[in-house]
Amino acid sequence: MDTPVMIRQVTLVDVDGIVEVHTQARTAYYIAGGLNADDLADPAQTQRRHDGWARAIHSPDRVVKCATQDGKIVGILSMGRPNSPTIEARKVGQLYQIHVIPSHWGNGIGARLHTSFIDYLTDSSLPTGLLEVWERNIRAQSFYNRLGWKPDGDRRPGPASSDYVFLRLAAPAAVAPTYTTEPSPASPVAGRGVAAEALRRRGIPVFPHYDLDRAAAALAEQERQHGNG
Structure with a gap:
């Protein structure tokens, strides 16, 4: 039986292994x-990849x-x-790179890393x-494409007169629920009634799938930014 594959955060100790997979x-x-x-076998490029990954690991972004x-990585x-x-960084997260060592292609490792990005x-x-x-x-x-990514029309020049094309993906959490009938308003829940009431006072219906605290906080922040809070 194959040894399980583990997904974890990296440290600077991992840079050499990361560069090997990337290369x-x-x-x-x-x-x-x-x-x-x-x-593609330029040692200077390998060093640039090493430095780039070290910067990425250090970066708060x-x-x-x-x-x-x-x-082994x-x-x-x-x-x-x-x-x-x-x-807009408040709405978009960028997937910079997913790489799997070629000897392990087809084993589902890329899909697991992609799931980490969705998370x-x-x-x-x-x-x-x-x-x-x-x-x-x-x-x-x-x-x-199998995972739902679609071209957004932007591109930039790449090697061999071939562009890099930009793709976008709607995160699952951002896809609105589809109802066959209008859902009934949720009754205030203990400990969350104040948040629900704050939404209703503004004419916003409260449905069962709402995260009431997050919705009320987002509304308050929006009003603060527009000087209405």
Whole structure:
């Protein structure tokens, strides 16, 4: 039986293992996309990846996790605030990288790392995920398409005259429930009646699926920002 794969937070001790997975994965998909292997074997690029991952681990705006099996790093995930200042960080979380070592492709490791990203969006109350993928990386595009990601129309130049295309995903928590009939207003719950009443005073119906405390707090913050609080 295969040893279980574990997902955990990384530390600086993991940088060499992270770079190894990243290097092997990117080499595989760039070669599959038509790039020359010799062009990808630049030691300076490896050092830049090492420095980049160390910065990501230190950054308060990034979350970096890894998948391990038998004590070896076999997959990596980097996510956090959007890289572009034009994207609203209160609404979007960016999936920077998911890489799995090629020898472990097809074992569900990428899907588990992607689930960690979805958990990040949910825990951060972010309704939208954003990522970019090289347009010749057909394997990755197929992977993200199966998980519900859609092109948003933006792109930027990439290697071999092929662009990186941007994809977006609606986080599950942001998808509104669908009802066949109008739901009945919820009765105030002990300990949460004040929050429910605050919403009703503003003409907002209270349904059973509401997180009353979070909804009332969000409304108060919105009113404060507009000078109405």
